[in-house]
Amino acid sequence: MKIEVWSDFVCPFCYIGKRRLEAALEQFPGQDVDVEYKSFELDPNAQKNTGKSVVEGLAAKYGRSLEEAKGMTDNMTEQAKTVGLDFRFDTMKPTNTFDAHRVAQLANEKGVGKAYTERFLHAVFTESKDVGDYDTIVALATEAGLDEADVKVVLNGNGYTEAVRAQEAEAQQIGVQGVPFFVINRKYAVSGAQPTEVFVQGLEKAFAEEKPVFEDLSQDQGAVCTDDGCEVPGNKE
Template sequence: MKVEIWSDVMCPFCYIGKRNFEAALEQFTDKNHIEVVWKSYQLDPTIPEVPTDSYQDYLIKNKGMSAEQVTSMLDNVTESAKQVGLDYNLDKAVMVNSIHAHKFIQFAKTKDLGDQAEERLFLAFFTEGKNIADLDTLTQLGKEIGLDETELQTAFTDDQYAYFVKQDIQEGQHVGVRGVPFFVLDRKFAVSGAQPSEAFSENLEKAFAKWREQNPEVKLEVTKGQSCTPDGVCE
């Protein structure tokens, strides 16, 4: 069963939601039957690629919030992150356009490294204060998760990866994504926001039950005889 997750690597609740979902999935009996697919979403595609504002200044300038409101909000988010084992250093966060980070993720998905890409980018942005619009930085992060340096650098200029990002965003709008994180389970159930792990567990159970009805497990009565196995044993 497919679980699609729309996310922006600059969204603090997306990282928290990832941890809560992972906690639920780890306890899910049929977790081996779950395929997780990460989808791109940009909260603000107008942010420049060259950093100009801190996280706090960006919110004050662009969201109409006072310095006191922003400080309080970021303190609350940091505390929420701690509750799931994440260490946020939002005072170090570099506010830049996330388009290249999403191209990074789209390329990583072609190598079955989508989850590793999301995790590494979240850590880079929220904990390490790295510039996720800088191509040299992204290339180094890619090497750390096993991506080929030359192929990754090509992906930043290949229009198909920008198209994949745009396609994800349009698809998200079609299914009702108005904010992230947004989890879609088998295109039948959705969880919006960084819900507690219990909410993910409940929806996993419901969605999988529906999926299993349409995809019954094949159980054969086998009459055994002499045969050979792929490991070379013949008996």
């Protein structure tokens, strides 16, 4: 089974949704599931090192008071706790995530895409790291399993720019208007950090469809072998 997830590293519900998907997958032990994280920028024009807090940014973006914006982050913090996450919006650093997404493409190629995504989400929401900063990206990417020299080559050039843009264009083509956005086997979509039960329902449908369905044409006289031995038709005692 293939699950594609469009998300951004500064998206709180992307982290919460990730945990809920993982909880759903735990209910299907032994199943072969490939989860691929794809690039989506909530704000492609976001600036680095603005010096503004998340609360100030939310207040300005939605025309709310600082108190109202603080209430929004408090609500998300409580939701995060329900899946074992510790969000710290008071010290979180808003930034541009494009370069982090470029290196994420390298991580996918090297087979450490899931580890990379987890490391960067935790760095943003729990450790208050600036994932728009080159040195920070290098350090986190190396922790996730990438070679430091390879990461620096990507950051010092334009590597994977087209790959990021292609995934963002693909999201637009299939109707993604917000993240997280999950696509199961290119047939079922889950938009947002839905309850775990919603993911379970989608997975059950997809797994059921993957099971082969045969029309049984056999007749009673067919010989068969089981763990108890082989039985010849008409030779029963």
